[in-house]
Amino acid sequence: MLPEHIREPLIQKIAAAEHPRELVVDVLLALQGHYGHLSDPAMEEAAGLLAMTPLELEELATFYTFLYREPVGRYVIHVCDSLICWMEGAERLGDHIGRRLGIAPGQTTADGLFTLLPVCCIGYCDRAPAILVNGRAHGPLTPESLDRLLEDLRAKAADGPAPGAGPERGTP
Amino acid sequence: MTYPRVLLQNRRPDRIATLEEYRASGGYEALAMVLGVGRTRREVAATLEAAVLLGRGGAAFPTGRKMMSVAEDAPFPRYVICNADEMEPGTFKDRVLIHADPHMLIEGIILAGYAVAATQGIVFIRPEYESAARILEREIGVARAAGYLGPRILGSDYALDIVVHRSGGRYICGEVTAQINALMGRRPNPQQPPPYPTEKGLWGRPTLTNNAETLACLPHIVRHGPEWFKKLSLTPGGAGTKLFCISGRVNRPGCVELPMGVPLREIIETHAGGMAGGGRFKACLPGGASTGFLPAAHYDIPMDLDSLRAVGNRLGTGAIMVFDQDCCLVAATRNLIEFFARESCGWCTPCREGLPYIRDLLTRLENGQGRGEDIPALRRLSRHLWKSYCAFAPGAAAPVESLLDHFADEVQAHITGGGCPFGPQPRTPGPPAAGGA
Numbered sequence: 001m002l003p004e005h006i007r008e009p010l011i012q013k014i015a016a017a018e019h020p021r022e023l024v025v026d027v028l029l030a031l032q033g034h035y036g037h038l039s040d041p042a043m044e045e046a047a048g049l050l051a052m053t054p055l056e057l058e059e060l061a062t063f064y065t066f067l068y069r070e071p072v073g074r075y076v077i078h079v080c081d082s083l084i085c086w087m088e089g090a091e092r093l094g095d096h097i098g099r100r101l102g103i104a105p106g107q108t109t110a111d112g113l114f115t116l117l118p119v120c121c122i123g124y125c126d127r128a129p130a131i132l133v134n135g136r137a138h139g140p141l142t143p144e145s146l147d148r149l150l151e152d153l154r155a156k157a158a159d160g161p162a163p164g165a166g167p168e169r170g171t172p
Numbered sequence: 173m174t175y176p177r178v179l180l181q182n183r184r185p186d187r188i189a190t191l192e193e194y195r196a197s198g199g200y201e202a203l204a205m206v207l208g209v210g211r212t213r214r215e216v217a218a219t220l221e222a223a224v225l226l227g228r229g230g231a232a233f234p235t236g237r238k239m240m241s242v243a244e245d246a247p248f249p250r251y252v253i254c255n256a257d258e259m260e261p262g263t264f265k266d267r268v269l270i271h272a273d274p275h276m277l278i279e280g281i282i283l284a285g286y287a288v289a290a291t292q293g294i295v296f297i298r299p300e301y302e303s304a305a306r307i308l309e310r311e312i313g314v315a316r317a318a319g320y321l322g323p324r325i326l327g328s329d330y331a332l333d334i335v336v337h338r339s340g341g342r343y344i345c346g347e348v349t350a351q352i353n354a355l356m357g358r359r360p361n362p363q364q365p366p367p368y369p370t371e372k373g374l375w376g377r378p379t380l381t382n383n384a385e386t387l388a389c390l391p392h393i394v395r396h397g398p399e400w401f402k403k404l405s406l407t408p409g410g411a412g413t414k415l416f417c418i419s420g421r422v423n424r425p426g427c428v429e430l431p432m433g434v435p436l437r438e439i440i441e442t443h444a445g446g447m448a449g450g451g452r453f454k455a456c457l458p459g460g461a462s463t464g465f466l467p468a469a470h471y472d473i474p475m476d477l478d479s480l481r482a483v484g485n486r487l488g489t490g491a492i493m494v495f496d497q498d499c500c501l502v503a504a505t506r507n508l509i510e511f512f513a514r515e516s517c518g519w520c521t522p523c524r525e526g527l528p529y530i531r532d533l534l535t536r537l538e539n540g541q542g543r544g545e546d547i548p549a550l551r552r553l554s555r556h557l558w559k560s561y562c563a564f565a566p567g568a569a570a571p572v573e574s575l576l577d578h579f580a581d582e583v584q585a586h587i588t589g590g591g592c593p594f595g596p597q598p599r600t601p602g603p604p605a606a607g608g609a
Contacts, residue, residue: 021357025340059359064340066299081601082261084419086507091598121261122300125419126426
């Protein structure tokens with residue numbers, strides 16, 4: 001169950017909407033922010049809030065890139081592999097992250113910190129090669145600057161709030 | 173050369189322009205003018221039509237005409253949508269625009285809403301642009317507090333509010349009819365018109381959708397008039413300025429605002445710092461991933477709709493992706509098709525099935541397993557893409573068809589040489605060729 005401070009504003013927002021199902025992605029993102037990913041119980045909870053069926057939500061949750069139906073790490077790293085990043089070294093960058101973290105694309109580190117995923121063009125072709133970490137763009141990256149970024153994230157995780165606080169997002 | 177800047181006139185290196193700064197540059201004067209003198213809705217649309225404002229999201233549809241297609245007696249409520257879901261490889265102009273001057277976009281949405289008597293505005297934005305979404309939410313609040321949004325805008329009887337709608341992130345959501353389905357919490361499949369969204373769109377109501385850059389042009393056209401806007405273009409057939417996103421093998425990739433019709437050579441050599449590493453310009457995609465390769469013979473082409481159309485290409489979104497002599501265009505096309513195949517919404521067969529076939533053929537060619545018969549097969553499959561419901565699949569065919577048109581020698585060299593003539597290319601994402609090594 002969602003804690004009251006998340007659940008209550010959602011209920012109010014849904015009640016205020018003329019067409020509650022227009023909020024479905026917002027609601028799923030809110031649950032994902034809390035639970036980390038959209039588990040089966042989370043999907044049922046979201047469906048209950050929206051008066052939709054879990055199946056109606058399923059076809060959305062499995063469709064969108066930034067909704068996760070499987071557990072992910074505290075930091076989801078999306079490596080852009082579309083044309084410009086690909087030209088500018090996305091392959092080297094992705095391989096480097098995989099080696100550093102000891103995981104292949106689609107996997108999560110054993111400590112639950114990092115998930116590595118490929119992603120289509122993220123709209124930062126002027127900063128290629130670029131990646132997203134929990135939705136926040138970083139680029140242009142070299143193996144060296146990438147190592148520093150991973151270290152920063154590790155350090156932040158060590159003294160930051162517990163996972164489940166939701167992904168940090170934002171900044172241009 | 174320096175040119176007048178319109179859309180990015182208040183751009184700063186490190187922060188957005190505030191409401192005060194936007195106002196100091198003439199911001200919200202157009203709205204006050206329209207509401208103050210009681211200019212009719214049709215007059216606003218006619219002004220945009222006279223200014224030859226064509227949609228900047230890629231399709232170049234006349235903005236005024238689209239507004240006029242909302243019938244006078246059409247039912248209420250009506251909606252105005254700002255499409256800020258740009259997701260085509262190479263395109264990032266809407267991100268730059270929102271981070272430069274959010275109120276310009278907000279004023280544009282209000283003016284567009286007024287032109288069709290919309291009462292609800294929606295900004296549909298991709299999740300990668302979360303910071304832009306937050307900027308807009310905050311500045312919409314600022315605009316509301318200043319009386320530019322809400323029940324009685326600037327004391328008039330016009331009412332509009334704007335919400336920011338975050339997408340879950342898929343390329344198809346940039347397509348108008350798919351976007352409307354996404355907004356309604358449905359799987360974002362495109363729908364083939366009629367009915368057009370301006371007749372029956374969001375929740376079955378008249379819905380006007382425009383690209384963010386298009387909407388940002390509105391305050392300036394209303395304030396300065398259609399003739400002024402047309403004269404911004406360097407070429408007589410064009411109108412206005414354009415946000416060009418330059419990426420790839422140039423020294424200074426980025427988004428610059430330049431007059432419509434500025435020569436490609438000037439964009440690359442002057443405004444993007446020239447070719448990277450002293451390379452030679454081989455080709456570019458002049459308007460994003462859904463346009464064709466433009467070979468070096470057209471290096472001096474004026475970048476406007478008519479000039480590119482005359483050579484069988486398109487201005488698209490104005491995202492110029494630059495390739496030099498060392499780039500393998502077969503591998504580049506293979507990468508683009510991986511994007512389109514992965515992002516195909518899967519709703520209709522030509523796109524869902526055709527793109528993986530094309531990817532497979534291009535992978536074989538790139539790996540040196542191609543055969544002569546693969547070339548007519550690529551042509552045939554590309555034509556099949558035109559049978560899809562939405563325009564995204566034909567867009568995906570553009571790089572493939574132009575590769576065969578303009579770089580047939582390069583494709584052939586992959587076959588006769590049994591491999592890539594440019595040496596090892598970065599590994600392409602996606603599955604290996606079926607039955608391949």
